[in-house]
Amino acid sequence: MADKQVVRELKDKAYQMRVNLMTLCGTFEGSVHIGGDLSMTDVMIAWYHYGLNVNPEDIQMPTRDRFVLSKGHGAVGMYIAMALRGFFDFDEILKTYGKLNSAYGMHPCKVNLPGVETSSGSLGHGLPIACGMAYSAKVKKQSHRVVALLGDGESQEGSNWEAMLAAHQYKLGNLVAVVDRNRLQLDDFTEEMMSMEPYADKWKAFGWNVVEVDGHDMEQLVDAIDNLPPTSSDVPTVMICNTIKGKGVSFMENNPDWHAGSVSPEDMKRAIDEITEAYNKERGEM
Amino acid sequence: MGVTFNFGEFAASRTICGDTLQAMGERNDKIYVMTADLMRTCSVKGCKKAFPERFINVGIAEQNMFGMAAGLALEGNIPYVTTMATFASMRACEQLRTDICYQNLPVRVVATNAGLTSTGGSTHNAMEDMGVLRSMANLTIIVPGDPNIAKDILLATENHPGPVYIRLARGKGEPVVYQPGEVDYKVGKAIETKAGKDATIIACGVMVSQAVDAANILEKEGISVRVLDMHTIKPIDEEAITKAAEETGIILTLEDHYTIGGLGSAVAEVIADNNLNCKFKRMGIPQLFPGFGDGPELYDKYGFGLEGTVETMRNMLK
Numbered sequence: 001m002a003d004k005q006v007v008r009e010l011k012d013k014a015y016q017m018r019v020n021l022m023t024l025c026g027t028f029e030g031s032v033h034i035g036g037d038l039s040m041t042d043v044m045i046a047w048y049h050y051g052l053n054v055n056p057e058d059i060q061m062p063t064r065d066r067f068v069l070s071k072g073h074g075a076v077g078m079y080i081a082m083a084l085r086g087f088f089d090f091d092e093i094l095k096t097y098g099k100l101n102s103a104y105g106m107h108p109c110k111v112n113l114p115g116v117e118t119s120s121g122s123l124g125h126g127l128p129i130a131c132g133m134a135y136s137a138k139v140k141k142q143s144h145r146v147v148a149l150l151g152d153g154e155s156q157e158g159s160n161w162e163a164m165l166a167a168h169q170y171k172l173g174n175l176v177a178v179v180d181r182n183r184l185q186l187d188d189f190t191e192e193m194m195s196m197e198p199y200a201d202k203w204k205a206f207g208w209n210v211v212e213v214d215g216h217d218m219e220q221l222v223d224a225i226d227n228l229p230p231t232s233s234d235v236p237t238v239m240i241c242n243t244i245k246g247k248g249v250s251f252m253e254n255n256p257d258w259h260a261g262s263v264s265p266e267d268m269k270r271a272i273d274e275i276t277e278a279y280n281k282e283r284g285e286m
Numbered sequence: 287m288g289v290t291f292n293f294g295e296f297a298a299s300r301t302i303c304g305d306t307l308q309a310m311g312e313r314n315d316k317i318y319v320m321t322a323d324l325m326r327t328c329s330v331k332g333c334k335k336a337f338p339e340r341f342i343n344v345g346i347a348e349q350n351m352f353g354m355a356a357g358l359a360l361e362g363n364i365p366y367v368t369t370m371a372t373f374a375s376m377r378a379c380e381q382l383r384t385d386i387c388y389q390n391l392p393v394r395v396v397a398t399n400a401g402l403t404s405t406g407g408s409t410h411n412a413m414e415d416m417g418v419l420r421s422m423a424n425l426t427i428i429v430p431g432d433p434n435i436a437k438d439i440l441l442a443t444e445n446h447p448g449p450v451y452i453r454l455a456r457g458k459g460e461p462v463v464y465q466p467g468e469v470d471y472k473v474g475k476a477i478e479t480k481a482g483k484d485a486t487i488i489a490c491g492v493m494v495s496q497a498v499d500a501a502n503i504l505e506k507e508g509i510s511v512r513v514l515d516m517h518t519i520k521p522i523d524e525e526a527i528t529k530a531a532e533e534t535g536i537i538l539t540l541e542d543h544y545t546i547g548g549l550g551s552a553v554a555e556v557i558a559d560n561n562l563n564c565k566f567k568r569m570g571i572p573q574l575f576p577g578f579g580d581g582p583e584l585y586d587k588y589g590f591g592l593e594g595t596v597e598t599m600r601n602m603l604k
């Protein structure tokens with residue numbers, strides 16, 4: 001069972017991350033992929049602040065777990081989760097995001113931003129890269145984990161299914177695919193456009209260990225991470241996280257118009273108030 | 287319709303293309319419009335409403351989209367495939383080459399966010415698409431120098447027997463160059479956007495308006511620069527290039543693409559193959575990944591913005 005104090009602290013971080021996300025979205029003149037950033041918030045916090053063995057003081061630590069943001073348009077979500085963990089400075093992200101010469105672009109660039117494990121942004125590239133990292137770790141007899149975060153729409157790309165075959169074939173038990181199953185992609189709901197159900201069964205049929213959780217329930221996320229098979233096991237794991245796109249902001253939740261966008265200062269305040277109210281309510285009940 | 291644009295104003299080529307494709311699809315039932323989860327980005331939502339059966343959104347699966355387009359074309363249809371230039375030219379590259387070009391199928395690719403116009407960084411900037419695609423046999427490659435011309439291009443290629451690649455910029459606000467009705471658009475025939483006799487700038491896409499701006503600045507210094515809008519990269523207008531070399535003696539190419547493989551390379555090939563005698567220089571993206579920022583910021587950073595263009599031309603005239 002997840003430790004209550006740990007869960008409480010993680011929820012604090014997730015609250016802070018949502019506030020930071022909305023602050024950036026209301027400050028940056030251009031469009032931010034805010035819907036998917038908000039859906040992946042709790043998952044990112046669970047991994048970067050609990051599940052991953054990483055060290056912001058030693059970003060190249062050989063024993064570190066590797067995190068691959070396959071849904072590269074969620075870059076802001078990753079930057080902020082990492083900033084809260086001590087990798088980056090949020091004020092710098094806020095000041096420079098998307099601007100000329102910035103390290104913090106719309107999609108992560110490893111060359112510009114050390115600490116990020118791989119560049120991404122074109123969908124369907126992350127899982128094959130993660131397979132390569134996991135394969136190397138096995139050959140080198142290293143015991144770290146490789147974790148790749150995918151969008152559910154992203155998993156329509158055929159390259160993912162090739163990687164799923166490979167992960168099973170090469171017995172990559174040190175690999176975890178995490179899917180942000182928010183049931184929306186850019187244009188529409190996934191099931192309307194290119195249905196993927198029965199989704200979990202497809203991963204099972206490819207030989208993966210499948211875990212399904214509520215991606216906004218920190219306790220479930222922590223439990224799932226605690227109960228992962230050891231990295232020495234033979235079977236890769238997929239963690240399907242059922243989430244809500246735009247989670248926490250009423251006018252964005254489950255709304256296909258909010259894949260990306262920007263908000264006015266008033267809407268930014270409204271959103272932050274909502275997020276804060278929900279957080280205070282939950283704290284009171286905790 | 288009925289809107290008058292002037293030089294220096296902006297128009298959205300994606301909306302122009304979306305509206306044109308809808309009108310074409312409504313009157314021609316061989317036309318299919320396809321996208322890979324970029325219906326909004328490519329402004330083709332209207333097609334979904336107007337002819338839902340002939341509108342296909344395959345999800346995030348560009349290779350499948352190009353393969354399906356080949357199948358549709360083999361059955362006598364005319365598919366218009368819409369996605370970003372980077373995914374069209376690289377993700378679905380082999381489907382385009384082997385399934386479509388090899389069989390000379392009438393598939394049209396409408397590719398957005400070309401060059402450095404996307405603001406998304408190097409994953410989203412198509413800096414090498416013309417280089418990749420120019421070597422594909424049977425493929426016609428067109429880059430509108432004015433967003434409104436995109437409509438003429440779509441109409442002019444409707445019955446073209448082979449594949450066509452139409453390279454759009456971001457699609458949200460490209461500079462307008464021509465008055466409505468000012469040019470009689472013909473595939474493969476460069477437009478002389480500005481007459482001149484001392485030197486020539488050959489440009490394509492968003493760079494055409496910059497070339498005109500540069501020529502206007504130089505005109506005040508008493509230098510007469512010809513501007514050629516080389517909208518068709520392949521087959522390229524050899525005659526216009528030959529005339530420019532012979533009449534002006536100086537050619538500068540300008541494009542939002544790597545200087546390798548695109549317009550500059552195409553013009554250089556014509557000059558070399560025909561033993562044309564002229565001063566020649568290419569401007570465009572140097573061999574690096576340019577980092578973040580918007581198009582105009584990056585053009586300036588890498589020396590092929592307006593100032594760099596004027597300066598380069600001055601040096602060539604020395």
Ligand SMILES: Cc1ncc(C[n+]2csc(CCOP(=O)(O)OP(=O)(O)O)c2C)c(N)n1
Pocket residue numbers: 033035036037039071073121122123124150151152153154155180182184185186245259322323324346373377
């Ligand atoms: C290969 C490729 N095709 C298209 C895109 C454009 N694109 C960016 S995000 C997106 C939708 C992603 O949906 P999903 O994976 O479900 O992410 P989420 O809903 O979590 O944001 C699309 C189509 C891309 N980045 N890469």
